[in-house]
Amino acid sequence: MSYLLRGVAAGGGIRVVAADTTALVSGAVEKHGATPTAGAALGRTLTGALLLSHVLLKNSRDRVTLRLRGDGPLGGVIADAGLDGTVRGYVNNPHVDLPLRQDGKLDVGGGIGRQGEISVVRSHAPYGDPYGSSSDLVSGEVAEDIATYLAVSEQIPSAVLLGVYFDGHRRVKRSGGVILQALPGADEGALTLLEANVKALGQLTTAMADAPILEVVRDQLLWGMDFELLTDPPLGVAFACRCSDDKALAALAYFTPAERQQMAAEDGGAEVVCHWCGEKRWVGVEAILGISGAEVRCPDCGTLWYRDGQTRMVRDAELCTCGRPVVLPN
Numbered sequence: 421m422s423y424l425l426r427g428v429a430a431g432g433g434i435r436v437v438a439a440d441t442t443a444l445v446s447g448a449v450e451k452h453g454a455t456p457t458a459g460a461a462l463g464r465t466l467t468g469a470l471l472l473s474h475v476l477l478k479n480s481r482d483r484v485t486l487r488l489r490g491d492g493p494l495g496g497v498i499a500d501a502g503l504d505g506t507v508r509g510y511v512n513n514p515h516v517d518l519p520l521r522q523d524g525k526l527d528v529g530g531g532i533g534r535q536g537e538i539s540v541v542r543s544h545a546p547y548g549d550p551y552g553s554s555s556d557l558v559s560g561e562v563a564e565d566i567a568t569y570l571a572v573s574e575q576i577p578s579a580v581l582l583g584v585y586f587d588g589h590r591r592v593k594r595s596g597g598v599i600l601q602a603l604p605g606a607d608e609g610a611l612t613l614l615e616a617n618v619k620a621l622g623q624l625t626t627a628m629a630d631a632p633i634l635e636v637v638r639d640q641l642l643w644g645m646d647f648e649l650l651t652d653p654p655l656g657v658a659f660a661c662r663c664s665d666d667k668a669l670a671a672l673a674y675f676t677p678a679e680r681q682q683m684a685a686e687d688g689g690a691e692v693v694c695h696w697c698g699e700k701r702w703v704g705v706e707a708i709l710g711i712s713g714a715e716v717r718c719p720d721c722g723t724l725w726y727r728d729g730q731t732r733m734v735r736d737a738e739l740c741t742c743g744r745p746v747v748l749p750n
């Protein structure tokens with residue numbers, strides 16, 4: 421099982437969130453059929469989103485969405501996590517693989533790209549507008565990008581460690597992450613020691629080979645700093661999607677009635693693949709033909725603007741994908 425722990429050190433001056441996500445990331449890589457490069461990018465992002473949820477969220481129903489969009493061949497990676505311990509995510513091009521770097525490590529930075537943006541959106545349930553901010557990518561290696569985001573956008577000085585280690589059979593052997601934060605008023609001496617400890621640790625997944633993540637945090641990263649564990653037992657975390665048959669059907673509403681007729685007549689139904697989790701659902705003829713209700717489409721390109729009984733997909737006065745301003749009837 422994958423799990424997460426939280427703690428404080430140095431008399432409350434340092435906050436830590438850490439997770440062992442080996443099982444979770446292993447399952448996600450399998451679901452998406454991701455290569456080691458894509459899987460490492462996805463695994464780091466899933467783990468990063470879980471850690472961030474504990475740094476940025478307060479309400480158990482709020483979510484945080486972490487997205488890295490760079491100029492590399494993976495085409496972007498995204499994860500959505502909450503304090504309930506669930507996370508889901510995907511990488512746009514999971515089949516892309518890159519040669520190992522000179523130092524023998526997976527080239528996640530080359531896969532994501534070094535030019536681009538990291539964005540974090542907090543959505544507050546059940547109402548309230550989502551709040552988002554972003555910063556430039558630093559290396560595309562995910563951990564460094566998150567640390568810079570936290571420093572620039574949230575003014576929280578942080579050290580972020582993320583790692584996914586694959587064995588020789590392209591299977592996830594270890595995956596985990598740690599965020600260490602200096603809170604206002606943190607002791608200078610403690611911060612110097614923390615920096616030295618982080619440097620001495622080296623690779624997180626190498627340390628995890630010899631000790632559970634709690635011991636890595638307590639005995640190595642926060643060595644000499646009076647670590648106090650706040651979560652005992654640890655909190656379970658898992659990959660969980662929120663897709664359903666209803667949502668699959670709703671996705672088909674984006675197609676024009678003529679296209680839906682064609683699916684029913686020629687294909688005898690339609691397969692809908694959830695991009696978040698890779699699950700395939702078959703929607704039968706009856707359900708497809710049962711899609712009804714008033715809809716408004718773009719006169720230029722046919723994009724669905726509004727559908728009766730559903731959330732508006734495009735808002736009034738926004739621009740359609742073709743550039744035409746959206747005008748919805750009252």
Ligand SMILES: [Zn+2]
Binds near residue numbers: 661694695696698699
């Ligand atoms: Zn799904």
Ligand SMILES: [Zn+2]
Binds near residue numbers: 721722741743744
């Ligand atoms: Zn249009």
